[in-house]
Amino acid sequence: MSLKVVNLGLPKAGTTTLARALRRASLHTLDHRVRKEHATETAPAGAFVGELLYDGYFATGNPAEHLVGYDAVSEMSVLHHEKSFWPQMDFAIIDGLRAHNPGLKFLATWRDPFAISQSMLAWSNLGTTRLPRADVPGLPKGFGETTSERVRWIEGHYAHLDAIFAGTDCFLRVDITRDDAPNLIGQFLERDLPWWGHLNRNPERDVA
Numbered sequence: 001m002s003l004k005v006v007n008l009g010l011p012k013a014g015t016t017t018l019a020r021a022l023r024r025a026s027l028h029t030l031d032h033r034v035r036k037e038h039a040t041e042t043a044p045a046g047a048f049v050g051e052l053l054y055d056g057y058f059a060t061g062n063p064a065e066h067l068v069g070y071d072a073v074s075e076m077s078v079l080h081h082e083k084s085f086w087p088q089m090d091f092a093i094i095d096g097l098r099a100h101n102p103g104l105k106f107l108a109t110w111r112d113p114f115a116i117s118q119s120m121l122a123w124s125n126l127g128t129t130r131l132p133r134a135d136v137p138g139l140p141k142g143f144g145e146t147t148s149e150r151v152r153w154i155e156g157h158y159a160h161l162d163a164i165f166a167g168t169d170c171f172l173r174v175d176i177t178r179d180d181a182p183n184l185i186g187q188f189l190e191r192d193l194p195w196w197g198h199l200n201r202n203p204e205r206d207v208a
Contacts, residue, residue, distance in 0.1 A: 003071065003073070004072060005104070006076070006105075007075065008094070009108045012126075015109060017197060018176075019074035021193045022072045027072045028070050032048070032076070032078070033048055034047045042065075042068060048078040049078075050087050079126070084134045117154060118147075136153075
């Protein structure tokens, strides 16, 4: 079994909802961190998915080297204490995944950049503290505290993905707020999604 799909979308762009939807579609899915019940010899419980991708890339050139037995990755970024891994923003990681995993498909869950920014602002000090204090691709330490900086960074990420995958049929950027989002994802993956909803919704801002 090898990876079938990875999501290159940013946090707060429907990654948790996507994880559940893929699991309900019988895809063995990793979401940010390896759960105890999903652990394997090469992907131990508690390991960060983003760190595993870099471990695999630098060991063999294949970022998915340690993800044998998994079908999908819904969230790969890490911003935890001193750890800052953003493989969805790293061309070398994306290129390595494409080169070593024939047939792999790439999603980019998306919604309005301002909405993503506002949700980051409200979620566990991600926008207020963690992003401005960390070194993140496209958002060096000291940037990301204002809405305009976060929005510009978010827009830049998705524009980068559009440029990398221009003219290919292995990539889908999907607006998760569309009513037909699950149908679009299902058609892209050639698999029905029996569930779709909204997880990790912030009750004050009413965003996913």
